[in-house]
Amino acid sequence: MPDLGKYGATILTAYSATIILVVAMVVLSVVRARKVKRQLAELEARRNG
């Protein structure tokens, strides 16, 4: 860990907020993508079957 001096809290707050928001965006996008893909596969299987 580099020595961030008196600005340590400021820098870590900025990085933490960024990581939380970006990871949340990625997770929500991936979860919804999988859910919708599964729903469509089920619907098409039902129609074809």
Added chain:
Amino acid sequence: MSIWEFANPVRFMRLTGKVLPWITALAIGCLAVGLIWGFFFTPEAENFGSTVKIIYIHVPAATLAINAWGLMFVASLIWLIRRHHVSALVARAAAPVGMTLTLVALITGATWGQPMWGTYWEWDPRLTSFLVLLIFYLGYMALWEAIDEPDKAADLTSVLAMVGTVFAVISRYAVNFWNQGLHQGASLSLDKEEHVSDVYYVPLLLTLAGFFFLFLALVLLRTGTEIRARRIKALQLQEVN
């Protein structure tokens, strides 16, 4: 081969299926190298101290936040002129990603502003125009959710995207337009004399590339999801009828 071929949802999905893993790998690689380099191996700045490390997240997030709206503008224009559904869905898919990046830019800017300017917030032209951009993102997303008929929703959100472009441009050039307020000029410039010192420049370019590829990957993934969701609606409607 014409770019309009990708207006076909099947071709679009086939292409994104192939390129998405590569774009994701590029995003992870550029972000990992750029952030580790910038955070651990760059010195303190003379005027900003160690807070200069925030530049590696603030500048890429702010740059992409504005350009995300630029993509929405182009995609919306294509929808209004050529009525390609994929382009309307690209605009819809880009909005939450752009909103998140705008929020990241505002939060990182505020946390940096406190020790540097002595305040988290100031009604400075660039800060204010960014806040307005965030509100436009939220309004755009709400409008998509509020209208059931997809083509009508695409029409109205496209008009909103045209109007919001004014604020996206103002967000980018506010410092140059008004030449006042707390926010300093651009950190990156084609003029080498104007951009940040070389020691910060390369890791900054890497994180910028990383954020760009991450944005692209998310927009492609989310556009694919929107195309599938629309297909589900169409099939459900057929079942009902």
